[in-house]
Amino acid sequence: MYPFTLQELQCFDAVVREGGFQGAALIVNRSHAAVFAAVAKLEDNLEVALLDRSGYRVTLTDAGRSFHRKAQSLISEMETLKLHARQLAMGEETHLRVVIGDTCPLNDGLELLSGFFASCPNTRLDLHFETIGGPRERLVDDEADLILHWVEKTDARLEWIDLGKVSFVPVVAPDFLPFPLSGTITPERMRDLTQCIIRDTARTVQQTNYYVVEGAPQCTVGDHLMKKEIILRGMAWGHLPRFMIEEDLRSGRLLSIAGKHFPGVDIDLVAARRRDRSHGPVATRLWEHIQTCAPDFGGDMR
Incomplete structure (x- = not known):
């Protein structure tokens, strides 16, 4: 078995896609004879029949079908590499x-x-x-x-x-609080209630307290969508961006506890x-x- 060239693979791929040598020749901008010779050389080097030429249109043999799948990956990688080189030459980021x-x-x-x-x-x-x-x-x-x-x-x-600006509002589900809702709720009154917080993805976590009530039981989630669902189900309370809960506040599905001690935050x-x-x-x-x-x-x- 001898090495084969990218040009031979491209000619082979074009024949498969076009179903014949004439169409493939137009695609790769070469003569019919050149494409035929390239594919024949590829088969000779591989010592494998890749195409069945017995019909009106050439078709893949079983071996050819398997080989073509692998060849497509290589051709695609080469095109990506060419594009990468062109972008580098133009100074554009890939x-x-x-x-x-x-x-x-x-x-x-x-x-x-x-x-x-x-x-x-x-x-x-x-x-x-x-x-x-x-x-x-x-x-x-x-x-x-x-x-x-x-x-x-x-x-x-x-x-x-x-x-x-993004406004964060402290909210609870109806009936979540064991005491009357008011604008004077203190962190001390909320300390026995589970607070839902977002997990910080920073590797070096800052010591800043992002609205967390110290000593309160916590439920930690990865994003605000999960946080909202947990709060809606009355499993915890927490701060959510207003753009995400505007309709829930209007409908009463969520209640704001914003007030003197929990003023909410604009970012x-x-x-x-x-x-x-x-x-x-x-x-x-x-x-x-x-x-x-x-x-x-x-x-x-x-």
């Missing part, structure tokens, strides 16, 4: 790493990104979902090119685009990136796209 944080309305965040990446088919979106301190940590540790979350705006390493949602890092052309266009869309962002938050 992928961008974006993190959506738990404070970002998911539908709005995905719409913002999909609208951009639809026009950049050659740059892969490497998308992750992180919570609490996770998005900022990924950005600071150079594991993300952009995040949709909140940041410490005093951090000189970062620049941001304001996308709007600045931003798109953020490193100020002290260079950004490629696709990342720059994404930043400009977000700046353009920012005034209309957050339909779910209004």
